[in-house]
Amino acid sequence: SQQGEEDPQALSIQEGENATMNCSYKTSINNLQWYRQNSGRGLVHLILIRSNEREKHSGRLRVTLDTSKKSSSLLITASRAADTASYFCATVPRAGNNRKLIWGLGTSLAVNP
Amino acid sequence: DVKVTQSSRYLVKRTGEKVFLECVQDMDHENMFWYRQDPGLGLRLIYFSYDVKMKEKGDIPEGYSVSREKKERFSLILESASTNQTSMYLCASSSSGTGREDTQYFGPGTRLTVL
Numbered sequence: 001s002q003q004g005e006e007d008p009q010a011l012s013i014q015e016g017e018n019a020t021m022n023c024s025y026k027t028s029i030n031n032l033q034w035y036r037q038n039s040g041r042g043l044v045h046l047i048l049i050r051s052n053e054r055e056k057h058s059g060r061l062r063v064t065l066d067t068s069k070k071s072s073s074l075l076i077t078a079s080r081a082a083d084t085a086s087y088f089c090a091t092v093p094r095a096g097n098n099r100k101l102i103w104g105l106g107t108s109l110a111v112n113p
Numbered sequence: 114d115v116k117v118t119q120s121s122r123y124l125v126k127r128t129g130e131k132v133f134l135e136c137v138q139d140m141d142h143e144n145m146f147w148y149r150q151d152p153g154l155g156l157r158l159i160y161f162s163y164d165v166k167m168k169e170k171g172d173i174p175e176g177y178s179v180s181r182e183k184k185e186r187f188s189l190i191l192e193s194a195s196t197n198q199t200s201m202y203l204c205a206s207s208s209s210g211t212g213r214e215d216t217q218y219f220g221p222g223t224r225l226t227v228l
Contacts, residue, residue, distance in 0.1 A: 031214055042203055042219035088156070092215050099144050099163055099209055101217060105155040
């Protein structure tokens with residue numbers, strides 16, 4: 001099945017810096033979602049952006065969506081050690097079975113104290 | 114808050130054993146999913162269900178079966194466990210109703226080791 005692609009695969013920053021992760025996808029979508037996974041745990045939904053939205057904020061998170069380029073970015077501002085996790089993007093395709101999410105392979109973020 | 118629970122956090126089984134992984138959600142979600150997660154391969158969908166007694170194959174159904182007899186419970190069955198099924202198994206649920214937009218809620222995962 002098609003998958004999104006995140007880049008970078010891994011990112012290491014210092015506490016207080018901003019972290020930016022990118023996601024590209026292949027087909028038209030209804031929405032795009034970002035999830036976080038702490039080591040060895042289940043995923044937690046962070047934020048959803050609809051195909052007719054360009055930018056969305058939630059606390060220290062900012063998500064942008066460019067449907068013409070089929071890409072999204074997740075910005076975490078003023079990062080903390082607790083933000084250390086893997087971050088996944090997932091899309092709900094416009095066509096086909098839209099109950100299934102199409103997942104990227106994730107970006108591993110390390111925030112050093 | 115949605116709660117998705119999985120029957121075990123860690124499980125060790127022997128090759129050839131029949132293995133049952135149970136998942137229960139408490140938010141009346143119609144959709145439930147089983148994934149496996151392996152390093153470098155991301156989340157791969159094994160099976161999903163969007164109604165009681167309904168199931169559909171995902172991307173990697175071989176060697177697995179599922180059961181959904183009640184709306185809140187979705188079971189993954191490894192008919193004859195093999196070492197290549199050693200993995201992290203994640204259960205998720207979602208609702209496709211208006212406003213829900215297929216956000217998935219995950220359980221804590223079961224790390225299965227097959228010896």
